[in-house]
Amino acid sequence: MFYEPTTHLPDPERQAGFYDGVTIKRGVAWLADTVLIALVTAIIATVTIVGLFVIPLIFLMVGFAYRWITISGGSATWGMRLMAIELRDAYGQRLNPGLAFLHVLGYTISMSTILIQFVSVVLMFVDERGRGLTDMALGTVMLNRRA
Known part of the structure; x- marks a missing residue:
């Protein structure tokens, strides 16, 4: 019997409200986080x-730490919270620090290669749950925050 771990998540057809506009909100959240x-x-x-001589390295380290700490603490960065979206694991639970670390690592790797990032963004627009490559690999999903 085939096991589909996403069965614990809201159904994109019957509960579409959880996924409405998430991809665009994700982009706006990314912009807010990047500015911060x-x-x-x-x-x-x-x-x-x-530090003026190693700005890219500082940017990478600050970004990694910021994303890991905020996603570990509330399953969303401050930009995601501003846009009322959050990451959930395959069982609909908030991300624990280990899974948050892996998600941020996957994000960082995908951002380091334009082709991988392009594929990931395209997948966010065509996947029924709006998942990118890292989300698909880890079984995570971005949802509108429950009211």
């Missing part, structure tokens, strides 16, 4: 002076 990470990076780089 850039501001923190600029502050760190300016205060440390030496």
Whole structure:
């Protein structure tokens, strides 16, 4: 018998409200998070002076830490919370720190290669649950936050 782990998640046809507009909200949340990470990076780089020479590395480290901490703590970054969306695992539960780490690692890897990121974004628009490559690999999904 084939086991489909997404059966614990809201059905995209019968409970479409959980998935309505999630892909666009995800993009806006990403923009908000990126602006916040850039501001923190600029502050760190300016205060440390030496940081001015390694801004991309600081940006990568701040972004990874920010995403991991916020997703571990509430299954959403501040940008995602602003857009009222959250990540859930295959059983509909919030992400634990280990799964949050793997999700952020997958995101970071996909962002490092334009082709992988392009495929991931296209999948978010065509998949019935709006999942990207990392979501598909880990069984996670982005949902509108329950009221």
